[in-house]
Amino acid sequence: MLSSRPLLTMLYSYLPLWCVALPLLGAILVYLIGDAHEKVRDICTTAVTVATFVLVLLMYPPVILQRTAIELTLPILAQGIRFLVDPLGLLFAAITSFVWMAATIFSLSYMHHEHKRTRFYVFLLLTLTANLGLVLAGDLFSLFVFFEGLGFLAYPLIVHTETGEALKAGTKYLFMTIFGGLSLLFGILLLYSYSGSLALIPALETLRGAGYVKYAVSGLMILGFGVKAGMIPVHIWLPDAHPAAPSPASALLSGVMIKAGAYGIIRTLGAIFRPPFEAQEVAKVASVARHVQVVGKTEFLWETTRTLGYAVIWIGIITMFLGVLMALLQDNSKRMLAYHSISQMGYILMGIGVAAYLGREGAIGFAGGVYHVINHALFKAALFLGVGAVYFRTGELNMYKLGGLWRKMPLVAIFTFVAALAISGIPLFNGFASKTLLHHAIVEAHGLRGDNWLKAAEIIFVITGGGTLCSFMKLTIFTFLGKTPARYEKVKEAPVGMNLSMFLLAAIIILFGIFPTLFLKTFMIPALEYWRYPSESLEHLAHFHLWTLPNFVDLMPSLLVGVLIFVVGVRYGLFHLHFPQWFGVDYWYYRATIGFLSLAKGVSELYYLGGREVARVISVVLAVYNWVDLEWKTKYHQLLLAAVLGIELAKEREMIRRIEKVLREEVLPTEQVAVGREILIDMTRALVAGKRDGSEVIREANNRLTDVMSKYKRQRLFEKYQVEYRKVRDLYRVMEGNVLQRASDWVRAMARVAVEVLFVERVPWMIEQYYTEEEIVGTRNAIRAYARDMSLNVLVIVGMLLLFAVVLRFYH
């Protein structure tokens, strides 16, 4: 028995690794099985998610019952990956693996008609790995690694359908995620450099000297996590990504993945940006004077936490209100649910904010926030699956086009109703408990600190609750009640797998609804103890009475507002309003992106413009340089040619350059070419020198060329040449007048022919047939230039030595 103890501990300590590794291995297995054995693959995927859930639950005894956190460090990556399972992490891990299991079971039937299913399942399991790793991570480095991993791995799930819309949403998601990741990374790096530690422990004391940097750090981290959490104003990816993804993926995105952001913010505010835990332990045993000193010290530190908490409360309030406002205006049910995800994240943020704002008294905010994370994961997953089931059977997401479906698919209707009641915070369903706790939290924040703005926050909170109720009345009434449109007469109940997964979620929703304190006792109190909240507030929470009259009375205004909005909205068609484009944050992001891209284009264009200008200067320099390099004879020829042939056109000049080049470069000892060259040089020389008569030159040249052609039996070329020759000859005969002019025309024409002859003749003994003459000559020139540039090099060295001689003289 004694000997088995360390073994058990060791086994436990490897549990987090197994939780993370199992889905990863499962993903590899699923990939290998692939499309060949669909059944095996599906069973495999489900088994892996179920086994992962069981593994997570196995950590319950040591972490919650024995109150020992599991720690494990793997020596991989630069800093080592650390796992630390405390009650909060375990709680998130449990809900993550549970919702994943439900979504996987759902997707078995939902994905049946979709394409690329193997890819979907592989990434489903990979994201599970990343998400579990994130919530079980023991330091910020590991947390960041999994956070980024989750962000990237979720992309294939979002764009799964590969429609243009999905790709657009995916791109937006991807860049927001990267932006958030970078912001988070910056925050973590700053934190590390100032406090020297990445552990998830209070770091505020070590940051005391950092001044405003600590606000920058926490701001960056909250921003980074906030992108994932759908915090306003960085939520914009969410309303696009959720409808684009297949329903199981949206359920996971909304139910669990965005919670990763909330989890991060809880860790940031609750674990890192707070005074050290030890302070209050010390205070208990130390003398009164020391107690005062210690408390004074921590009071000072709490000030920062409080400021941050206050900011987060307001971010939460704004997020929840605007989320609901936008949700009310949607007709696409998935989009509506996405906006509700934003709104519900606002609730959670507010809870976290209150926890930080109230400091030691903040247990209720903490409990409310975390409880709502769990509840939201359950009911939002159920809602997405319900809407997904409807879509699966009807192919329609617009709620105004549906109706009366409860007769066709009663089970789906029941589960969706349960989830809708839960999200609206109706008693007997799980949302009620967390919403009540959150309401108490905000009231307490107002009561304890006396900030009157928080009263306004409470009012917004109540109105938001009403808006939520109203919008779910809209969803359920338009989808399930009323008349069934004719085209949906043949709709059947959803498949068993779908109903099973929704049943799992609905069962837990009702269980938590009927026994609201069950969760508080099993998970929340140990977590709060672990976080060293004072025992009085824990007592208070443990005996929290939800089923009291005041709680119901508090609920009333919210319900009334909800029904009122619904009635007024339907009556006056307010739900079909659309805000002007500039109202949405999205529009401004779009503008910013366009601006950024045009900036990039501008920079690039400027760069090329600069490059062209420089190139022009260089080419002028090079031309001079080349000119100087030429032999005097060649120079003379060029000059004369230019003068005699009266070249104004750049094209002609180019041709002369080419002829000149070929004549100069071509030293290959083939007779043909040699003869051709001879003729050309002769003629040119003769003409240039003006010694012989034009007609004489022509005749002679013709004879010689004809000889060459016939000798080598180049029939085609010969004919071509003859044609050209006749033309030129006729020209010569007809035209009277300036002999020089005619001769120059003729030379040009002949030169063209001759060059062509030379080019074609070269082909057999050229290495690569497809290179043009120009390129070959260019190559040769470049290689020669290479040697010449070496001399330039020496010149530069000498120049610099001279320069430095001057500098030295100046200094010494």
Add this chain to the structure above:
Amino acid sequence: MVVTSPLPPIAVAIPVLSGILIFFVGKRSEQLRNRLSIAAVAVTNVIALTMLPGVLKGSIFKAHLMQITPRIHQTPSIWLHMRVDPVGLLFALTAATLWLLATVYSLGYMRDEHARTRYFAFLLLCLGWTLGVAFAGNLLTLFIFYELFSISTYPLIIHEQTLEAVQAARKYIVYILIGGSFILFSIVYTFSLANSQTLMKTGIFPAGIDFRILSILFATFIIGFGVKAAIMPLHGWVPDAHPAAPAPASALLSGVMVAAGAFGIIRVIYNVFGTQLLKQLGVGVLLAYFVCATIIISSLIALDQDNLKRRLAYSTIGQISYIVMGTALLTDVGAQGALIHIANHAFMKGTLFLCAGVIIKQLGKRNISEMKGIASRLPVTMTAFSIAALGMIGVPPLAGFISKWYLGIGALDAGEPLMVVVLLTSSLIGAAYFLPIIYTAFFQESEEKLKVTAKRAHQKLRPVALSEDSPFSLKEAPLSMLLPIIIGALYTVIFGVFAATGGLPLSLAKAAVKLFLK
């Protein structure tokens, strides 16, 4: 502990001699030539690896080869001198390993190219010279090998002999030689100032030299090496040379040759000037800010490129500037980041270029806008490409993330949070120019396929017809090309996930930092 060992000169000699041998062998037997190339590179790898355990333990290998200049009065003689320290070995191992991948890849890639003998011969010569640069024990040795290396690269860039390649190579050689003359000048002047050329760990300048002169000297050194390290505005040759060269050569160009410039700057900063002196001069941070501009501007320009290789080339300019920035920060962690980024960047960018080569060879596509849906035809290549590209962006747990992490911490240690912002912004822009390639390749349908599908649907035929040339069929490269790509992608993962394991770049970087910075 300094040990005299014949290994460094042997490591240089083997590829050089086999390169020369290939000139004679190549014409006669293709097979012999190929085997000889692979064997030479592999043996070089083994030799470099045998030095690894010793260097990690802290010993330094050296070899005096020959006297270059005699002793004149007070001036000591200069030897061709080799010395293997952690920085040098890191660079050498990176180069040798990448070379092995590129050589194997070349067997497949160069199959139907012309002038293969010339190509392989110069490939091997370049490896020899690179190792010479890495193992150089004094500045003159460094310079000699550096210049030999630069010149031997020319045939690789001009290899295709198209007009484009000729112009690019011309541009390359002019840039590099002018840079070389700056280096030579700086070396001569250093020699006259310090009367010593050894690469010592604390810097070689005696106290009491005018700071203004030292600053100018530092600037000429940086200009000299900066041409090869592609610091803007000295980078002009990079975006032309990379697309023009054959894919394996561009992989080496980007992974090793451009990094050789950064390596020279590392030598100048740590060994010639020494961190103490540079801190007094205050030019380190100046240089770091100067390269920050390069990082951002090159990333923005990369965003605007449609030619894949050009985009990669601009990305290289930015990434090499990471190395220079990390070095110029003069902090421990920054230096570690810079050093591991040499290896990380080499393998990531090498893999990307090799993948680009496969795309060009197999599908004939050079522009990103044509790459819709190619992942269904080149699944392995595009997966490797994605891994390497994500690594470049710095996604954990891949190699680039480790570099980014260390560089970020290094910048903060130096008290420069602005540089972290630059680093992260460049990551974001990096994502903006790498991710579209990945998602067009994986998640969009190719236009040919859509056209064919629509046509067949119109004609009411079966939807898919698999033939050799249909736009649906698999068209993956031969194994000799795929294997290096897969290994390169694996390195990207291993250098990230197992970064802390001994023997990988990080351990060498730590040893180097211990030697030079503490």
